[in-house]
Amino acid sequence: xxxxxxxxxGAAGFxxxxxxxxxxxxxxxxxxxxxQRVLHKVKVSGGGxxxxxxxxxxxxxxxxxYPRGHRLLKRLFxxxxxxxxxxxxxxHGVPLVVQDDECVFPRSQDSQAVIDCFLSLARRYGVKIxxxxxxxxxxxxxxxxxxxxxxxxxxxxxxxxxxxxxxxCLQATGHEIITPVPSLFSVTVxxxxxxxxACQRQTRHxxxxxxxxxxxxxxxxxxxxxTKFRADGxxxxxxxxxxxxxxxxxxxxxxxxxxxxxxxxPLGINWLSMSEAxxxxxxxxxxxxxxxxxxxxxxxxxxxxxxxxxxxxxxxxTMTLRWGELGRKDANRLxxxxxxxxxxxxxxxxxxxxxVTCGGIALASVNPATLESRSVPHLFFAGEVLDIDGITGxxxxxxxxxxxxxxxxxxxxxx
Numbered sequence: 001x002x003x004x005x006x007x008x009x010g011a012a013g014f015x016x017x018x019x020x021x022x023x024x025x026x027x028x029x030x031x032x033x034x035x036q037r038v039l040h041k042v043k044v045s046g047g048g049x050x051x052x053x054x055x056x057x058x059x060x061x062x063x064x065x066y067p068r069g070h071r072l073l074k075r076l077f078x079x080x081x082x083x084x085x086x087x088x089x090x091x092h093g094v095p096l097v098v099q100d101d102e103c104v105f106p107r108s109q110d111s112q113a114v115i116d117c118f119l120s121l122a123r124r125y126g127v128k129i130x131x132x133x134x135x136x137x138x139x140x141x142x143x144x145x146x147x148x149x150x151x152x153x154x155x156x157x158x159x160x161x162x163x164x165x166x167x168x169c170l171q172a173t174g175h176e177i178i179t180p181v182p183s184l185f186s187v188t189v190x191x192x193x194x195x196x197x198a199c200q201r202q203t204r205h206x207x208x209x210x211x212x213x214x215x216x217x218x219x220x221x222x223x224x225x226x227t228k229f230r231a232d233g234x235x236x237x238x239x240x241x242x243x244x245x246x247x248x249x250x251x252x253x254x255x256x257x258x259x260x261x262x263x264x265x266p267l268g269i270n271w272l273s274m275s276e277a278x279x280x281x282x283x284x285x286x287x288x289x290x291x292x293x294x295x296x297x298x299x300x301x302x303x304x305x306x307x308x309x310x311x312x313x314x315x316x317x318t319m320t321l322r323w324g325e326l327g328r329k330d331a332n333r334l335x336x337x338x339x340x341x342x343x344x345x346x347x348x349x350x351x352x353x354x355x356v357t358c359g360g361i362a363l364a365s366v367n368p369a370t371l372e373s374r375s376v377p378h379l380f381f382a383g384e385v386l387d388i389d390g391i392t393g394x395x396x397x398x399x400x401x402x403x404x405x406x407x408x409x410x411x412x413x414x415x
Contacts, residue, residue, distance in 0.1 A: 009033030012383025021125035034134035050111030069388025153357030174375030180359035186243035186349035291324025370410030
């Protein structure tokens with residue numbers, strides 16, 4: 001009997017196992033999971049709802065949502081893409097629903113629906129599941145005809161160094177390893193050291209940004225000054241820093257840059273996602289329409305009144321100005337604060353809850369058609385262990401489904 005060992009009991013591992021059994025019912029498939037529980041990340045993903053894919057509407061280039069691995073995924077999507085994933089889950093008893101933001105969730109809004117689906121199929125097809133059994137060397141699996149590594153990101157962020165043994169083994173057998181670093185994380189922020197008199201005012205107040213904790217802006221641009229890294233979307237202010245889709249996307253785009261900086265770097269915020277010229281025009285219009293009104297009472301941008309008051313205090317020498325008294329210098333200061341607000345990133349969020357890493361097995365080390373190792377025959381890779389990762393929104397799970405299905409098909413075609 002032909003046998004396949006799957007290292008890792010996560011999303012990619014289970015999706016691969018059940019699809020391989022559907023393609024080759026006679027194949028003996030065993031999943032080895034180091035921990036005592038399988039599918040843990042699936043359970044807690046998406047706030048416990050499991051954002052299992054995305055419609056990809058509005059994605060004109062995969063590099064927009066996959067900072068690393070987009071070229072390979074473009075090819076593999078011809079084998080199994082987001083439409084195939086949607087149909088697969090519906091066909092296997094997990095009805096899905098599309099949100100307004102194009103994210104796809106189980107209709108039940110419960111990640112347990114996906115877990116139950118995988119476990120039920122594994123039982124039906126006779127997939128063996130071995131927990132509490134880490135694989136640190138490929139030699140242990142010498143009796144298997146095929147081995148697939150689906151360990152997810154190496155446990156770089158979890159405080160578990162055990163995965164490094166397998167990493168060293170893979171490196172010793174000819175695989176190039178891109179050092180794994182965290183992606184998709186929130187950040188802590190603090191004041192920017194004052195360098196000029198012009199920034200003294202902002203420095204005095206920026207530490208109180210956390211006084212706005214709980215506030216969410218609907219559409220904000222965040223960026224790393226001096227780099228090309230920027231991202232748009234909702235922004236959440238917390239008691240320890242900044243989070244929300246905009247920050248998570250920025251952390252994904254700039255993951256390796258931020259790691260090199262030790263997660264300490266200036267962070268720019270355009271609160272309105274508008275150009276300076278457009279903001280200045282709106283300020284002038286407000287001044288012309290209601291010159292006798294106090295600046296604090298008229299908010300021409302529709303933002304939170306708390307945030308509007310905070311930013312005015314950042315920018316202006318006094319809060320008692322009327323719109324008709326807003327001079328050119330004060331207007332320019334306000335425009336700059338609204339579009340180029342700067343704070344200091346001091347580290348990743350304190351909860352160490354990153355679910356994604358960039359890095360892993362370099363894509364040059366695998367056959368792009370099958371994801372089989374170029375240096376070790378019958379060894380395959382799927383999921384986050386590859387140097388593929390995406391922004392938030394269901395894109396990382398889609399990469400797991402696509403790469404896992406590709407490997408299952410690659411093994412099945414060997415019969």
